[in-house]
Amino acid sequence: MKATVSTFAVCFFLIAFFPSVSGAAIDYPHVMPPDPLPPHPRLFVNQQEIDQLRKWSEEETWLGKYLNVTVEDLRKTVDDPKLPTANRGANVGIARKAHSYAVAYALTGEKPFAEAAAKILNAYVPLFPQYSVTGMKGKASDSTLGECDWAIHAASAYDLIYNSGVLSDAEKQAIEQQVFKQSAEAMRQCNHRYRSNWRGRAIAGVAILGFCIGDRELIEEAINGYWDEEQRLIRDGFVQHVAWSILADGVFYERSVHYQLYTADAYALIAEVARHNGMDLWNLEVPGHPFDAGADVERTFGETGKKTVKAIFDSPFYEAFSDGTLVRLGNSYADRLERTRCYEPAYRAYEDPKYAWLLRRGVKFARPIAGGGYLTKEQIAKAKAKADRSGDAPRRPLGPLELLWLVPDLPEGKFDHGDDATVGVTGRHENNCTLLPNGGITVLREGIDPKSVGVQMTYGDWGSAHTHPELLAITVSAGGHLVIPEVRYHSYGHKDFLSWDRQSIAHNTVTVDEVSQYPQDVPDPWVVERNGKHARGRPLFFRAGQAFKAFGAECDAAYEGVLLSRAVALVDSTVVDFYRCRSADEHTYDYALHIDGTLAHSTVPLSEAADEPLSKSLGYQHLLAPRRGKVDGEDQMQFETPGGLMQIDLLSKGKVAVATGHEDLQGKTKEALVLGQKGKDVNFVDVLSFPDRQKWKQIAELKNLPQGVLGVRLIAEDDSERWVVSSEAGKPFELQGQQVVGRMALLEKTASGPLKLIDQVE
Secondary structure, eight states: OHHHHHHHHHHHHHHHHSOOTTSSOOOOOOOOOOSSOOOSSOSSOOHHHHHHHHHHHHHOHHHHHHHHHHHHHHHTTTTSOOOOOSOGGGHHHHHHHHHHHHHHHHHHOOHHHHHHHHHHHHHHHHHGGGOOOOTBSOSSSSBHHHHHHHHHHHHHHHHHHTTSSOSOHHHHHHIIIIIIHHHHHHHHTOSOOSSSHHHHHHHHHHHHHHHHHTOHHHHHHHHHOEEOTTOOEEEOOHHHHHHHHBOTTSOBTTOOHHHHHHHHHHHHHHHHHHHTTTOOOTTOOBOOOGGGGGGGTTOTTOOOOOBOTHHHHHHHHHHSOTTSBOOOOSSOOOOBOOOOTTHHHHHHHHOOHHHHHHHTSOOOSSOBOTTSOBOOHHHHHHHHHHHHHHOOOTTOOSSHHHHHHOOTTOOOOOOOTTSOEEETTTEEEETTEEEETTTTEEEEESOSSTTSOEEEEEOOOOOSTTOOSOTTEEEEEETTEEEEOOOOOOOTTSTTIIIIITSGGGSSSEEETTBOOTTTTSSOTTOOOOTTOOOOOEEEEEEEOSSOEEEEEEEEEEETTEEEEEEEEEETTEEEEEEEEEEEEEEEEEEEEEESSEEEEESSOOOOOOSSOSOSSTTGGGOEEEEEEEEESSEEEEEEETTEEEEEEEOSEEEEEEEEOOOOTTSOOOEEEEEEEEEEEEEEEEEEEOTTTOOOSEEEEOOSOOTTEEEEEEEOTTSOEEEEEEESSOOOEEETTEEEOSSEEEEEEOSSSOEEEEEEEO
């Protein structure tokens, strides 16, 4: 991250200083907190909610049992709690324990728990002057991110025991001014002043501590931003962060679901402490920033407009495939729709049935954790042992804050992709398919069945250094599995992060001349867009019809002088993929698909596996033991995958290689299918089908089509045919007497009848 801080700070500092692209300054709402603030507890829970939680635990068997086990464990250390030391490395965990003690006190009324929390908080008073502010702007911890986590737990612990009688007025004064105030001052100076997930955590921490100690200056900055005397925005507050960071379709601008949920959690923290202090930030309407159009700067699919934070909680549902799987775009650990603590207060705020549905879903123990690894066997065993002791807890809290946020009488909820919806301002969900034009993500789904076929394409703006060079990349889901997945994110501490994750050949798109797409065309793990040039694609069309579903996008920013264009159609469970590459100069184009499966059959004669990698270029050196061959435009390969047999018909000529991709952290590899062509104008035409779901007697390329038109024939067992055609320029053309006016169309022909136009993108 360090390499990007100054670049992003300058970029967004300039955006804040200058008028919007429309020529008028953004009219941000200004939200004032009440005066005076309500009594403690007033952060994440108030006394009425504590009483409600107590009553609920007496009535709900699983919750009562869970609390009994939790309190029993805390009693083992309550007389001798672990205290902070000059080494701040353990402080987040220590504060979390103080929070747990305080929650136990709030729910049981047993004073020893309040005393244990007070011992920890008082121990910080002499230590805080010894803690220097780190370069990453942490004081109790080593960075702003850790500082926010520490503040959540320490401030809430203080809030919950404030009226317990275990702290004197002098002790309260010392904790507030010598500890909490100093922690907040460190976070105010976060190295990220605008837009990023770091800034989101910074303003959350400042808000929590500001409301905790009643510091109106801290509250003002956390909510409304920090402005200089000339009314120039110096640091984001909640209002500006929502305006800039949540794109008009609800996607977080960094385009990683992991960082989106991390920021959504920060918004939930701010909105909840504000709610408990008489302010409604959950429903605050914030104007869209002119730059939040992201990939859709041309406004092809609508203008940006006023939005609320709800959009950031909604969009992950519509990024997911029908089985709940999420694609790991960019630096992301999130691989499925799964409850996180921020959806508890989000449900309270909006009572959205899909949030309730999510909160009712279980959390897997063997989930990826920060750093790209997995929980150890010992950690899993410990978690399961506690689960066994507490019994069947369908909504087992993952920490003290989530326990406080649990919603009593939560309904079962409902969600699938069958209902049409608007996502944010510009996002559209129609007939099981989703267009998120600003974030640059489109998902075509066969249906709502978890085993149905779906295909996602990504084409959005680079966003931040958490993005990967994957413009016009696809992923495919079938049988409840990602059969063509995104690269397994190894974390940016991994030795091969730059040479694999950050290389275009590791993604399901085209690489030109064995060099990654801009801005990753330079070997820098934290590269950013340069000289005002943006790395983004343009959405061209979206069709979610009954007969076929289609999407197309193009990109001239990935490679200088090269136009890349991809059009994908979903016909029942068959994916038809047209990838065009255009340039005035000759280039080498490599089209890659990474397949979670093994090659079972090939009509292409392949060589023996080579001892050397596919190439020594970045990314390519991880494609091992390549078996090479040539395709003549009528070849076929079949792969056994966890989602069933997948057939790929290769309808373009050129070179082909099947290689073994990089191991993930569990030692698993993917098969990489790489098609290569050299030229000025190159087309890759491929069809992905699943014989167990949809059987075609023959799949072939349509010949003798008008210039700029590509097409595929899908021939059924009864000799009926479906033709999928794609027009490069989108100009009208005629096909056997049928007039086609759109960029993509589906036509049908029976064994004895004429060709008929079924549907088209106009």
